[in-house]
Amino acid sequence: MIELTIDGINTRASEGTTVLEAAREMGIIIPTLCYHEGLSPYGACRVCIVEVVKGNGSSLEASCTLPVEQGQVIVTNSEKVRKARRVIMELLLSSCPNSKTLQDMASNMGINNIRFKIKDRGCILCGLCVRYCKEQMQSGGIGFIGRGISRKVATAFDTTPEECRNCGGCEWICPVCERACTADNLVGGLCGGCQNVVPVETCPVCVRCSESVGPHGHRVY
Amino acid sequence: MDESTCMVDLAKYFTRFLTEESCGKCVPCREGLDRMLDILIDITEGRGKEEDIDLLQELGEVIKETALCALGGTAPNPVLSTIRYFRDEYEAHIKDGRCPAGVCKALISFTIDEDKCTGCGVCARECPQEAISGEKKLPHTIDQVKCIKCGLCRDSCKFDAIIVS
Numbered sequence: 001m002i003e004l005t006i007d008g009i010n011t012r013a014s015e016g017t018t019v020l021e022a023a024r025e026m027g028i029i030i031p032t033l034c035y036h037e038g039l040s041p042y043g044a045c046r047v048c049i050v051e052v053v054k055g056n057g058s059s060l061e062a063s064c065t066l067p068v069e070q071g072q073v074i075v076t077n078s079e080k081v082r083k084a085r086r087v088i089m090e091l092l093l094s095s096c097p098n099s100k101t102l103q104d105m106a107s108n109m110g111i112n113n114i115r116f117k118i119k120d121r122g123c124i125l126c127g128l129c130v131r132y133c134k135e136q137m138q139s140g141g142i143g144f145i146g147r148g149i150s151r152k153v154a155t156a157f158d159t160t161p162e163e164c165r166n167c168g169g170c171e172w173i174c175p176v177c178e179r180a181c182t183a184d185n186l187v188g189g190l191c192g193g194c195q196n197v198v199p200v201e202t203c204p205v206c207v208r209c210s211e212s213v214g215p216h217g218h219r220v221y
Numbered sequence: 222m223d224e225s226t227c228m229v230d231l232a233k234y235f236t237r238f239l240t241e242e243s244c245g246k247c248v249p250c251r252e253g254l255d256r257m258l259d260i261l262i263d264i265t266e267g268r269g270k271e272e273d274i275d276l277l278q279e280l281g282e283v284i285k286e287t288a289l290c291a292l293g294g295t296a297p298n299p300v301l302s303t304i305r306y307f308r309d310e311y312e313a314h315i316k317d318g319r320c321p322a323g324v325c326k327a328l329i330s331f332t333i334d335e336d337k338c339t340g341c342g343v344c345a346r347e348c349p350q351e352a353i354s355g356e357k358k359l360p361h362t363i364d365q366v367k368c369i370k371c372g373l374c375r376d377s378c379k380f381d382a383i384i385v386s
Contacts, residue, residue, distance in 0.1 A: 044247050046287045060286045080286075087283040091252040115276055116256040125245065144245075149255050151245030 004072040013068045020048055020063040023076055030076055031085070031105055033092070033175055034126035035064040039135055042127045046088050047105070051075040060084055082109070090114045095121045099176035122177065125151060129170035139163045142170060227324035228307040229314055233261040235299035242292060250293030253284040257300060265325040269315035278304055323385035326370045330386060335360040337382035344374035344383065 001012040006023050013022040018041060023030055033045035043065035050063045053073040060081065063074075075081065089106050094116040096102055102124075106112070125144070130153060134140045141164035145154045155161050171177060222231075236258045245251045257280055260273050281297030281304075288294050304311060313321050320328040333344075333353075338360040345353040345361060352368045355361030360382075363374070375383040 148243040
């Protein structure tokens with residue numbers, strides 16, 4: 001067993017576990033996007049960053065890919081972590097402004113405006129679909145093509161590959177391709193608040209709405 | 222590199238290169254550098270906002286700290302160090318709408334110094350836009366509407382009569 005300190009609490013974790021797993025075991029909430037229990041860690045979204053204290057300084061590391069080490073000191077919710085997470089959430093939202101998962105996460109962190117130019121790409125390249133297809137369905141029908149800003153998830157030669165069994169797993173696991181928020185007046189590109197849209201039967205209540213309407217005056221859609 | 226190199230333009234050049242070099246796996250490097258480039262383009266084209274400098278610094282620090290690999294870890298350095306040492310140049314672009322080095326085309330204009338111009342006509346012959354006119358041996362003028370700010374007149378003038386402001 002390896003002994004480490006997370007948020008000031010001494011804990012033990014077996015060798016080979018990640019800091020994220022150890023923290024979740026203790027009930028500490030670390031937000032994640034590209035992490036999934038049934039899939040290999042990927043470390044692309046950087047939302048799960050934690051502060052690793054090293055001597056007098058500290059560095060930020062993605063907890064989903066960081067293995068536990070003897071004597072490690074981890075802080076999961078320091079000012080530094082919150083500041084960096086905020087910028088990362090804003091970047092994610094600016095590339096997928098209509099995703100309810102992202103909007104909810106942002107609201108939980110108290111983010112209600114985006115300072116960056118909004119470029120709706122409809123994909124955050126978290127790689128969940130690619131890993132799900134390969135690791136859980138043993139198919140490998142989809143993968144990444146391109147690099148940098150033109151990187152995207154695609155099938156080979158843009159045709160339906162033989163490997164694809166139309167299982168729909170990629171759509172099921174995708175955190176951003178769900179029904180988009182259709183409110184008219186989006187605040188800085190975020191959820192506009194469902195109270196502005198009638199009829200609203202299609203809108204599952206997001207955190208932002210419950211905040212703006214308040215717990216008592218909230219209409220249940 | 223000297224006083225005729227615009228530091229914002231330099232940061233933009235490196236950031237554009239690094240945006241292309243980014244593999245695109247992690248969010249801070251892929252999206253962060255792209256947004257950083259957008260802000261730099263806005264500043265060099267005269268659309269900069271006062272809060273942009275702080276935003277660039279905050280974004281740069283986050284990219285540096287959270288990127289997956291060393292490319293992302295060093296990619297914001299050109300922006301961060303030009304802001305650290307040449308903050309006044311950024312401020313000149315944003316607040317005064319001018320490029321001190323005379324590089325950012327949206328923020329500069331070419332004029333002819335009447336005292337220095339001998340009316341030799343070399344600039345008029347060089348100008349691809351035929352924007353320069355004037356009588357022989359008399360000071361010439363530049364038509365600002367036609368001028369594309371290519372700088373050929375400045376390069377060809379033997380009397381340093383072309384003023385970039």
